[in-house]
Amino acid sequence: MFAIFTQFADWLTYSIFGLSPDSKLGDAVHFFIEDVSKIYALLIVMIYVVALLRASLNVERVRDYLSGKNRGIGYLLGSGFGAITPFCSCSSIPVFLGFTSAGIPVGITMSFLLTSPLINEVAILLLMSLLGWKFTLLYVVIGISVGTLGGFFLDSIKAERWLQSFAAKALAQGQQNDQTNHSQTATAMPLAQRHEFAKDETLEIFSRVWKWVIIGVGLGAALHGFVPDGWIEQYLGDGQWWSVPAAVLLGIPLYSNATGVIPVMESLIINGLPIGTTLAFCMSTVAASFPEFILLKQVMQWRLLATVFLLLLVSFTAVGWIFNAFSSFL
Amino acid sequence: MKQIKVLGSGCTKCTKTAELIDKLAQESGVHVNVTKETDPQVIMRYGVMSTPAVVIDEQLVHSGSIPHRDQVQTWLTQE
Numbered sequence: 218m219f220a221i222f223t224q225f226a227d228w229l230t231y232s233i234f235g236l237s238p239d240s241k242l243g244d245a246v247h248f249f250i251e252d253v254s255k256i257y258a259l260l261i262v263m264i265y266v267v268a269l270l271r272a273s274l275n276v277e278r279v280r281d282y283l284s285g286k287n288r289g290i291g292y293l294l295g296s297g298f299g300a301i302t303p304f305c306s307c308s309s310i311p312v313f314l315g316f317t318s319a320g321i322p323v324g325i326t327m328s329f330l331l332t333s334p335l336i337n338e339v340a341i342l343l344l345m346s347l348l349g350w351k352f353t354l355l356y357v358v359i360g361i362s363v364g365t366l367g368g369f370f371l372d373s374i375k376a377e378r379w380l381q382s383f384a385a386k387a388l389a390q391g392q393q394n395d396q397t398n399h400s401q402t403a404t405a406m407p408l409a410q411r412h413e414f415a416k417d418e419t420l421e422i423f424s425r426v427w428k429w430v431i432i433g434v435g436l437g438a439a440l441h442g443f444v445p446d447g448w449i450e451q452y453l454g455d456g457q458w459w460s461v462p463a464a465v466l467l468g469i470p471l472y473s474n475a476t477g478v479i480p481v482m483e484s485l486i487i488n489g490l491p492i493g494t495t496l497a498f499c500m501s502t503v504a505a506s507f508p509e510f511i512l513l514k515q516v517m518q519w520r521l522l523a524t525v526f527l528l529l530l531v532s533f534t535a536v537g538w539i540f541n542a543f544s545s546f547l
Numbered sequence: 548m549k550q551i552k553v554l555g556s557g558c559t560k561c562t563k564t565a566e567l568i569d570k571l572a573q574e575s576g577v578h579v580n581v582t583k584e585t586d587p588q589v590i591m592r593y594g595v596m597s598t599p600a601v602v603i604d605e606q607l608v609h610s611g612s613i614p615h616r617d618q619v620q621t622w623l624t625q626e
């Protein structure tokens with residue numbers, strides 16, 4: 218099914234550009250063209266299809282559903298909805314406050330917000346096509362677990378103590394008037410309206426992520442063509458315990474979304490970087506970014522902000538070590 | 548004169564929304580006062596969770612995306 222992209226890259230690289238298939242440059246250019254064309258085609262088709270399916274799901278409905286849920290299952294549900302609900306990261310503050318003022322515990326809200334950047338439909342489908350279903354399943358399970366356990370942890374240390382005072386007040390009020398006003402009733406959405414939504418969504422997401430794909434694949438191609446075979450394996454292989462925390466730290470200043478980082482993951486793994494180290498690096502790049510953390514300052518005190526940040530770094534490091542240790546069983 | 552507020556944390560979509568409303572109002576000769584509201588406390592008070600959102604004369608009319616041109620036109624011409 219994907220052979221057409223290989224043929225297209227063959228034709229463009231070797232016939233049109235006249236590069237030799239044996240040269241490093243030819244190899245890198247071929248890889249770049251094949252991956253970019255494949256990813257663009259996949260993205261457009263997949264964003265459209267997924268948007269069509271989830272057109273009627275939105276944060277307001279998730280809030281109504283989550284409020285009043287028992288905590289035990291709440292973290293898992295929060296994390297799960299974080300994965301599938303479409304929402305732009307610039308809305309995270311209003312979403313946080315919306316959930317909070319509906320009386321939803323901080324931990325469940327954070328489960329939602331932590332999982333959201335890690336897992337989304339574009340990331341899942343890209344992972345499937347580039348790295349296979351086993352890796353994808355693994356990635357999703359880890360993402361959901363980080364969100365679920367992170368939320369549970371934050372509630373068990375009573376993180377709500379460290380909210381900004383107006384947010385804490387909103388939470389207390391929300392928990393008092395328990396009856397939730399179900400603002401919207403689920404109405405069946407006609408197909409025409411779904412198509413309209415899916416079309417807008419496809420244009421919107423594609424215009425946001427296309428450059429990330431170029432950057433991600435470009436880096437991947439550079440790695441692919443110019444880093445000597447075995448170099449990564451020798452110097453950053455799983456024998457070096459420090460390579461995982463180093464990868465996590467390196468990921469913090471780099472900020473990308475999941476779409477851009479997946480092509481990089483592909484080439485890192487092909488080049489022999491251990492799976493756990495790769496996962497740790499990528500999760501840190503996607504989820505731990507300073508600009509977004511600074512935004513959260515509006516609703517959280519420094520202490521909570523630092524706790525959440527450390528929590529992420531520790532969990533990504535743990536994920537990396539665990540997977541490096543067990544990678545031989547995969 | 549209509550008082551129009553665009554609610555949002557200052558992301559590009561919110562800026563675009565405000566610009567669109569301004570532009571269409573000028574084109575159709577309607578006098579409006581468009582302001583951007585970025586304070587999360589205020590956004591919370593309107594009960595908005597997805598930004599950009601549009602408030603006209605204290606009435607929430609839209610949230611979650613950049614509004615369509617036709618939609619904006621209707622708001623502008625409605626009394």
